[in-house]
Amino acid sequence: xxxxxxxxxxxxxxxxxxxxxxxxxxxxxxxxxxxxxxxxxxxxxxxxxxxxxxxxxxxxxxxxxxxxxxxxxxxxxxxxxxxxxxxxxxxxxxxxxxx
Amino acid sequence: xxxxxxxxxxxxxxxxxxxxxxxxxxxxxxxxxxxxxxxxxxxxxxxxxxxxxxxxxxxxxxxxxxxxxxxxxxxxxxxxxxxxxxxxxxxxxxxxxxxxxxxxxxxxxxxxxxxxxxxxxxxxxxxxxxxxxxxxxxxxxxxxxxxxxxxxxxxxxxxxxxxxxxx
Amino acid sequence: xxxxxxxxxxxxxxxxxxxxxxxxxxxxxxxxxxxxxxxxxxxxxxxxxxxxxxxxxxxxxxxxxxxxxxxxxxxxxxxxxxxxxxxxxxxxxxxxxxxxxxxxxxxxxxxxxxxxxxxxxxxxxxxxxxxxxxxxxxxxxxxxxxxxxxxxxxxxxxxxxxxxxxxxxxxxxxxxxxxxxxxxxxxxxxxxxxxxxxxxxxxxxxxxxxxxxxxxxxxxxxxxxxxxxxxxxxxxxxxxxxxxxxxxxxxxxxxxxxxxxxxxxxxxxxxxxxxxxxxxxxxxxxxxxxxxxxxxxxxxxxxxxxxxxxxxxxxxxxxxxxxxxxxxxxxxxxxxxxxxxxxxxxxxxxxxxxxxxxxxxxxxxxxxxxxxxxxxxxxxxxxxxxxxxxxxxxxxxxxxxxxxxxxxxxxxxxxxxxxxxxxxxxxxxxxxxxxxxxxxxxxxxxxxxxxxxxxxxxxxxxxxxxxxxxxxxxxxxxxxxxxxxxxxxxxxxxxxxxxxxxxxxxxxxxxxxxxxxxxxxxxxxxxxxxxxxxxxxxxxxxxxxxxxxxxxxxxxxxxxxxxxxxxxxxxxxxxxxxxxxxxxxxxxxxxxxxxxxxxxxxxxxxxxxxxxxxxxxxxxxxxxxxxxx
Numbered sequence: 001x002x003x004x005x006x007x008x009x010x011x012x013x014x015x016x017x018x019x020x021x022x023x024x025x026x027x028x029x030x031x032x033x034x035x036x037x038x039x040x041x042x043x044x045x046x047x048x049x050x051x052x053x054x055x056x057x058x059x060x061x062x063x064x065x066x067x068x069x070x071x072x073x074x075x076x077x078x079x080x081x082x083x084x085x086x087x088x089x090x091x092x093x094x095x096x097x098x099x
Numbered sequence: 100x101x102x103x104x105x106x107x108x109x110x111x112x113x114x115x116x117x118x119x120x121x122x123x124x125x126x127x128x129x130x131x132x133x134x135x136x137x138x139x140x141x142x143x144x145x146x147x148x149x150x151x152x153x154x155x156x157x158x159x160x161x162x163x164x165x166x167x168x169x170x171x172x173x174x175x176x177x178x179x180x181x182x183x184x185x186x187x188x189x190x191x192x193x194x195x196x197x198x199x200x201x202x203x204x205x206x207x208x209x210x211x212x213x214x215x216x217x218x219x220x221x222x223x224x225x226x227x228x229x230x231x232x233x234x235x236x237x238x239x240x241x242x243x244x245x246x247x248x249x250x251x252x253x254x255x256x257x258x259x260x261x262x263x264x265x266x
Numbered sequence: 267x268x269x270x271x272x273x274x275x276x277x278x279x280x281x282x283x284x285x286x287x288x289x290x291x292x293x294x295x296x297x298x299x300x301x302x303x304x305x306x307x308x309x310x311x312x313x314x315x316x317x318x319x320x321x322x323x324x325x326x327x328x329x330x331x332x333x334x335x336x337x338x339x340x341x342x343x344x345x346x347x348x349x350x351x352x353x354x355x356x357x358x359x360x361x362x363x364x365x366x367x368x369x370x371x372x373x374x375x376x377x378x379x380x381x382x383x384x385x386x387x388x389x390x391x392x393x394x395x396x397x398x399x400x401x402x403x404x405x406x407x408x409x410x411x412x413x414x415x416x417x418x419x420x421x422x423x424x425x426x427x428x429x430x431x432x433x434x435x436x437x438x439x440x441x442x443x444x445x446x447x448x449x450x451x452x453x454x455x456x457x458x459x460x461x462x463x464x465x466x467x468x469x470x471x472x473x474x475x476x477x478x479x480x481x482x483x484x485x486x487x488x489x490x491x492x493x494x495x496x497x498x499x500x501x502x503x504x505x506x507x508x509x510x511x512x513x514x515x516x517x518x519x520x521x522x523x524x525x526x527x528x529x530x531x532x533x534x535x536x537x538x539x540x541x542x543x544x545x546x547x548x549x550x551x552x553x554x555x556x557x558x559x560x561x562x563x564x565x566x567x568x569x570x571x572x573x574x575x576x577x578x579x580x581x582x583x584x585x586x587x588x589x590x591x592x593x594x595x596x597x598x599x600x601x602x603x604x605x606x607x608x609x610x611x612x613x614x615x616x617x618x619x620x621x622x623x624x625x626x627x628x629x630x631x632x633x634x635x636x637x638x639x640x641x642x643x644x645x646x647x648x649x650x651x652x653x654x655x656x657x658x659x660x661x662x663x664x665x666x667x668x669x670x671x672x673x674x675x676x677x678x679x680x681x682x683x684x685x686x687x688x689x690x691x692x693x694x695x696x697x698x699x700x701x702x703x704x705x706x707x708x709x710x711x712x713x714x715x716x717x718x719x720x721x722x723x724x725x726x727x728x729x730x731x732x733x734x735x736x737x738x739x740x741x742x743x744x745x746x747x748x749x750x751x752x753x754x755x756x757x758x759x760x761x762x763x764x765x766x767x768x769x770x771x772x773x774x775x776x777x778x779x780x781x782x783x784x785x786x787x788x789x790x791x792x793x794x795x796x797x798x799x800x801x802x803x804x805x806x807x808x809x810x811x812x813x814x815x816x817x818x819x820x821x822x823x824x825x826x827x828x829x830x831x832x833x834x835x836x837x838x839x840x841x842x843x844x845x846x847x848x849x850x851x852x853x854x855x856x857x858x859x860x861x862x863x864x865x866x867x868x869x870x871x872x873x874x875x876x877x878x879x880x881x882x883x884x885x886x887x888x889x890x891x892x893x894x895x
Contacts, residue, residue, distance in 0.1 A: 002104050002145055009108045009141070013115060020119030022880050028124055028170065030875070032131055035162070036115055039138055042150075050145040055225040059234055061150045062226075065157055066241040070248030072162050076169045077255030083173050095873030 006047035014040035027079050027089045031072070038068050103203050104144050110196050111137040117192060124170045128163060129193045135159040137200055149223055267318035270311050271331050271348050274358060275397035277308040281390040289383025298373040301386025305369045305393055309362035316355055327351070327759060328467075330403065337406075344464055349403035352760040356601060357400035357533055360608045364525045365393050367727035371616050372517040374723035375623060379515075385425060389521065392418035396526050400533060404464040405454050408534075412450065412498070415527045416443050422518040423511045435510040442507040446497015450534075453490030456483070470540040479544050488545035491538055492552060499531030499585050502559045506826050508582055509566075512574040516619030519574060524581045524615050525608035532588045532604055536597050539761060543595075549680060553593025557688045560586025562824050564695035568702065569820045572629045573618050576703055579823070580655060581611055583696065587671050590689060594681040596674030597761035598754045603671055605753075606663040606738050610654035613731035617648035620724055621707060624716040631703065635799070636712035643725050645708050647732040652704050654735040656697035657786040660747070663739030668693060669782050670742065676778045677766045690785045697789020702797045710799030746776045 013036055020033030042064045049057015083089050114134035121127040135158045142151035230238055281304025289297060319329060332347035350358075369389060376385050395414025402408035424436030458464055460483065461472045477484040493504075500508035511523050522528070535542060535552065542549055560583045567579035584607045591600035621637060621644055622629055638645045654664035672693070675686045719725070742753035754763070819825055870881070 002101065005101075005104065005108065006141065006145060009111065012112055016112070016115045016119060018883055022876055022883075024119065025876070026124075027875075028166075028173070029119070029127065030879075032118055032127060032166070035131065035158075036118065036134070039135065039158070042154075043138060043141065046142050046145050046147045046150055050147065055222065055229050058147050058150045058226055059229055059237075061147070062153070062230070063237060063241055065153060066245060068162060069157070070244050072165055073248045073252040074255070076165055077252045079169060080172060081255055089173065091875045094875075098871060098873035 003047045003051035006050070007044060010040045010044040010047065013037075013043065025090050025092050027082065027091050030091060031075055031079070034075075035068065035072070038064055100144065103206065104141060106199060106203060107137045107140045107144070110134075110199055111141070114193075114196055124173075125167070126193075128166055128170065130196075131166075132159050132163050133193050133196045133200070135163070136197070140200060140203060146222075149226060267314045268322065268329050268350075269331070271315055271329065271350055271401070272333055273311045274308050274315065274362065275348075275394050275401060277304045277311065278390040278397065279394040280304060282387050282394060285383050285387035285390065289387055292383065294377070294382055297383045297386055301390055302366070302369045302373055304390055305362060305366045308393065308397070309366045312358050312362045315350070316359060319350060319355055332403075341462060342458075342464075344404055344406045346407060347403040348401040349466065350401065352757050353533075353536060353601065354400045356605065356757070358397060360605060361393060361396050361400065361526050364608050364612050364731070365396075365521055367730055368517050368521045368525070368612060368616065371520075371619070371724050371727040372515075374721050375517055375619055376515060381425065385422075385515070388418055388421045388425070389518070392422065392522060392527070396530070399530055403466065405457065405466060405469070406464050408466070408537075409451065409454060412494075412530065413447065415522070415530065416440065416447065416498075419443070419511070419522050419527055422522060423514040425514050425518065429513075432513040435507075435513040439507040439511045442504050443497045446494045446504055449490045449497070450494025453487045453494065456487050456490070466537060470538065473544060474540055477544055480546060481544065484541065484544035485548060488538075488542050488548040489551075491534060491541070492548055495531030495534045496555065497531075498534075499528050499589070500582050501531070501586065501589055502555050502562065503826070505559060505563070505582055506823065506830065509575050509578045509823060512572070512578050516574065516615055516622060519578070520612045520615030520619065523578065524611040528581060528585055529588070529604050529608065532585065532592065532600055535589075535592045536601060536761060539597055542592075543762075546680070549593050549595065551593070553590050553675075553681065553685060556586045556589030556591075556593055557685050557692075558586075559583070560590065560692045561688060561695070564692050564699060566820050566823045567699040568695065569817055571632060571821075573621065573631050573634070573703065573707065574615075574629055576631070576699060577611070577614055577618060580614075580696070580699065583692065584611065584655070587668060587689070587692070590685070591671040591674060594675050594678040594685075595762075596671060596678065596764040598757045598764065599667070599670040599674045601757060601761070602742055602753050603667040605741075606654065606667040606735070609731055609738055610651045610662075610664055610735040613647060613728065613735050614651035614655065616724070616728055616731065617644050617651060620644045620720050620728065621648075621716075623720055623724070624718060625714050626717070628714055631706045633713050634707045635710040635714075636708070637716060638708040640712070640716045641708075641719055643719055643728060647728040648708070649704060650732040650735055652700040654739075656700040656790060657693060657782070658790070659783045659786065661736060663735055663737065665783075665786070666739035666742060666744070668786075669744060669779055672782050673744065673775055673778055674764050677774075679765055679767050690781060693782060694785040694789040694792075697786045698793045698796075701790045701793035705793060705797040705799065744775060744779065745772050746779060 017033045017035075017037035017040060020036065021030050024030055024033065042061045045057045045060040045064070047057070049055065049060075079089065082094060086094060088094070111134050114130045114137060117130040118127045118134065121130065135154060139151040139154040139159070142148075142154055281300050284300050284304075285292075285297060292300065328349060328351035330347065330349055332345045334346055335343060336346045337344040369386070372385065372389065376382060379385060392415060395411045395418055397411070399408055399411025399415060402411055420436050420440040423439050424433045426432050427436075454464070457469050457473075460476070461469050463469055463472065473484065473487075496502070497504040508523060508528065512519055514523070542552075563579040563582035563586060567576050567583065570576045570579060584603070588600040588603050588607070591597075591603060621634065621641065624637075624641060624644075625634065628634065650662070654662040657665040657668045659665045672686065672689055675681045675689055740750060743750040822828065
């Protein structure tokens, strides 16, 4: 079965997404990395569903899709706001909340 | 079948690597689309045809279009920059990866594993029944999540336009 | 018709809700209609219920109505249920009837006030709470009403809250009565732990069975209830709040601090009379407290300058008479004095309000004078009220009620002779201070020019109350004078009859009455001699400054405020201001600790999203590792 390599792939993708999230300073790239991580999670669910022959994996994928849609719409709105207000998309430059 | 999976997995990983290393947002987006399509193929190979279709339609289509819009809105759309963006090198990588994926799909059709290609009816029914059966509360929650997403996006977008007008 | 009982408290509550929720949107006219109408409708309902009650139950038992279960847990069931008997019906009639008249009066008195809707909302809430108090079937509901009237009293004393003084007076009233309320709550807890019931009737019948007369628990509970009653009714030693409570608008003083709320203590003791009968010592204490309070308040009323403070002290003094009657076991006499007192004291306050109204809120009686000509309606009604209060014989209600009390004190087996002498001296003082007020305010030369007689909405209640102040007394007349016993017969099933010493016949009653009459008339005569303008003592009194120590002592209500200040407030403040307080140290250390922890933790707050994402990832890894182990 393909479930085990699929899970390995999910781990690799998740790791890549995390690396992207932590290493890029551009907010847009961080969001892209987030999408990759979400997809990795979705792949893990699908692989699990395939392994057990259950529909639950696909249902969780549906929910992840919904979550991603809501998240992207709000996050992109925030990105637009930030770039208009601060003229930058550098996440490190936006640190007004430093304690 | 397993070979197809490994090829698709390689394509996904390569495309993802390019996403997180590329300096140009549009190129990165192109690679992300390729990665998503490859992932859809993997979903298909795992037997989740419905998920594969949704991955392409909603992720590769709708969500990526949103990203492209934002990228366009962020940067000034000078024709000069447009030209530098569309160098052959820019679309060469994604095209090669996409061609690999196309080959895989063609192989699948040629080999004629039709049971995998046809959408199995009981499975789709099972998803629908489960969604509106035991998962009904999750569906409600998802709708509750989408509504604030809608309102939030509307609100953020509107305030920006108002302020840019006042500036 | 008896089924309509539940409407009586609900109607004013509805009025309150309407005024509180949309009072701003209503016009003044509408507010007056809602505020007055709800209490008026309650009074009408009361009339129907009373007619039905007296008709359907000729033997005057009780009527019980349960609306719903309020609290229902294992071992404790408290219902929202009303209990109507002769005692509570009497209270309800007075509250809704006098309450309606006072509301009517307020429509004109408060006409130019900004907080018109607020005023009527509070007043309606007060009436609802007071009705809950007297109609409650169980002690918890009674306590709800008890606290409700306390709250409304606070809100209405501080009605003109922009004056800091008034706010302080409101707080004082609230805090002092709180002492009594706490004692009452503890008494309630004890009763519940003993009998696992809060129903007034049930608790008392169980108590009579379980506790012998004079047993310790009965004494403790009776004392706790007494403290509660004393706090609400402004008796010694919790009497200090009532004079200051006059900061509220005059109709408030008439309704809450004269006619109804301050008599809640009397009602409580009468309602729990089985319990108090189990503690004869406490009953003696009640009698003595009543006597001391009535003398204290009467002497203080003699030297006050503020017209409303005179009336406040007189209220205290008259409630002292009621407590005295309760103490000697003359339950019906106490309730009769409550009835007459609520009529003539409401009348006096409203008439005083009319005086104050026409003098542009002048309350100092030494700046008033000669108002007899200018305010004839007010003068005559005030005169009737004062006459009733001082007990002018035969024609006023105050005479009959006070005489009944004094006769009970004289003839009761529980009482002592010196108590009677004290009470008769109090009657003399009552005449003295009531007519001091009359002579000072309405006779002599005009010192402040009045604006003229108030309108119909204020005059109407005055006339009705004056009529009642004269005639209510005829419900009960002594053996020597017609022997009418309508009132005592009416209450005979709700309250036990008064015991008399053997050998008390009509001739001794007549002699006793003569003494009371002479005392009252002597007081009035003395007032005429001392305070009637033109008499030599009057001019001498007016010349005298009031900074003599005896005068200040009396003006401050025997210096109780200063005593409590020295005894409780100052030691407490010095305790809290102690710099080397160990407890404070502990709390300070806690604060320092929290602050340093905060400083240390806030270093992690870099404001960088990527840093946060990394910490989330590391945290997840650590958690996963922990799960894997």
